[in-house]
Amino acid sequence: MSIQIPRGTQDLLPGTTEVWQYIEQTAREICRRYQYKEIRTPIFEHTELFLRGVGDTTDIVQKEMYSFKDRGDRDLTLRPEGTASVVRSYLENKMFGNANQPVKLYYIGPMFRYERPQAGRFRQFVQFGIEALGSKDPAIDAEVLSLAMGIYKELGLKKLKLVINSLGDSDSRTAHRNALVDHFKPRINEFCGDCQNRLEKNPLRILDCKKDHNHELMASAPSIIEFLNEESRVYFEKVQKHLTDLDIDFVIDPTLVRGLDYYNHTAFEIMSEAEGFGSITTLCGGGRYNGLAEQIGGSDAPGTPGIGFALSIERLISALAAENVELPIEEGIDCYLVSMGEAAKDYTVKLAYQLRKAGFTVEKDYQDRKVKAQFKSADRLKAKFVAVLGDDELEKQIINLKNMTTGEQVEMELATFIEQFKSQQSLGGK
Template structure:
């Protein structure tokens, strides 16, 4: 019997994970520049968190969650999105009492939804996301959009379109809801089964329906922007002005409502045309009532999530180089039994200094080992034979230029640093360099 990865999942082999690390590393870097701290939440949560947070009328809760009972009879769900777990952690750990300013967080990791697998969309998928909790300021809305925009630019992605909308607030949305119910009621028989259920529960979700969304009568439905209260209108106008100031182009999409019930006011998506009909690489918005909905104080929030698989697919479709930095610093060639014994200690020394080092374990001849070094994209070779051991030295050869020199074994770390143009070690815990 042979086994395969479950439908809707995929293995990431070393060549692919090198690409992912490159994308994730850039996201870590940009979030640090914007002063966001990383948070890591469990892969599963109490089911009720998503029912209350994401919304009972959403496809996620009704159709897509992986829910199970543990041995204690508790209902648990593999997280289908990242915001509700972050907000739960924010409430549980009382982060709202820290510092008086907004809490700025980011995350990355796998999510799970039972849906039809397609290019860039799997049942186990991965998100990069940010959340800001504790500020009503529209400048925060502009900041997180700017963070995502900076990320796209530094990845080299072209043709990203930012679509924005306001979905109102508890003051103005009830009037819009009644307007939609009145409008769609004559078309009830033409709606899909899901939308007939949504008609009285959450008619805004009809605008987002994959089945009915493109029907003419849905496209002609009333738009939320005509029903906003003064506060929501002012908030939306300020965001548009700030995006103009930041020179971030945008398109107003009055039918953009997103797929989750917790959104209020700002909603946005980032679209990219090369990855198919469902061309969103990510999106987000405000959720000013979510914290109180799951038991916390009345604290506003805003965030976004980006789909890692869809980002990588877009990068490949645009022909953007994605090779990860998996080349070696040094390939250690040992010739002779004594040299092969000595290399173990030598590799440990170099690796502890932070260098990426590999050696030959097949006892190939010198020519075969040099070919292996080239195949592994090593920058330099370190050659240790009987002659070098007798001299207490090792041969350091630059595999790009062919230049070589013998250096004392006791000074090999410094020589390796010099050969790579590095003034100190590469390890995470290197001691500080003396200023003497």
């Protein structure tokens, strides 16, 4: 039996990878405008990083991580998300000492979670994310949200919904936590085993349960908004004001808690409202995580404030398809070299190299095909020009260039062909 791709993964083939490259290029360009710099962290980390950073009560840590022991008996894990790795690198490389603050970073790379594969959800998936570390200004929250929305809008998505909430500071969360315990405890036996385990450890996670989300106690659960102290309330109001000033529409959802333990204050999700997109509408999620650096072990930078988000490239592509958005991906090549005769065929090897060295996209025949078949190949590749060279033309040191749009054909001297071709391109092929 032939070996097949592992379940929950996918091959991205030519014709598809161009879409990914366009999306990644767009995200990188927007990050450049906002002055976020790329960071690249290892695909695997010490398991302890995610136990501390993501939280041992989360589904990710309890059920979804790909963990293993290496030959040195060390516990390692394929990264299930990007924030913990970025914060670890921020601390390890003492970026908190950089002259420019806050430190603004972005990443693009594969993540790994063992969950049931379904439409738009894979076991190996690619996330783009940003992290801003070192500022507790609500303006940076608005900046992060505007960057996320900017990526989707620049790519052509329109049917978007931004949902925000505040999880408050530690005092607000403690008060809310106690209220949740009192609310769920009398009937906790009606909930799944995970929720029962979370009641005392982290009752906020109960609100994020997928099995019991329709239970009547979910709808009547105390809202974190009711327990925000003055400082947290003012902070959340400032975030909302900044978003309003930026003309970014949003909806407040007091039940939004996100799936990771490190969030506090601002939490948010961006959802697709496109018809037929699917039951899982979330495209992007993130929030503020003040104190995560301390949880990871950052004694040199206690209380480091941070905020970020991560979006799935796969789900972004699904949203583009749902809204019938076609990306303006450039297709075709500059020139196809058609050869007739052995000497001409050999010469096109050199000529193709010279054209490529001059910056042009070029292809030639490698299958010993007839002239007609070579022209068909040029059509399939959407060549703007075809340069025809036969043994007779080579002996006369001339070459014929055909404009595939207009059908016009001109004879050129071979010695100056590169420069003449540049002129043709500068004229738009006319």
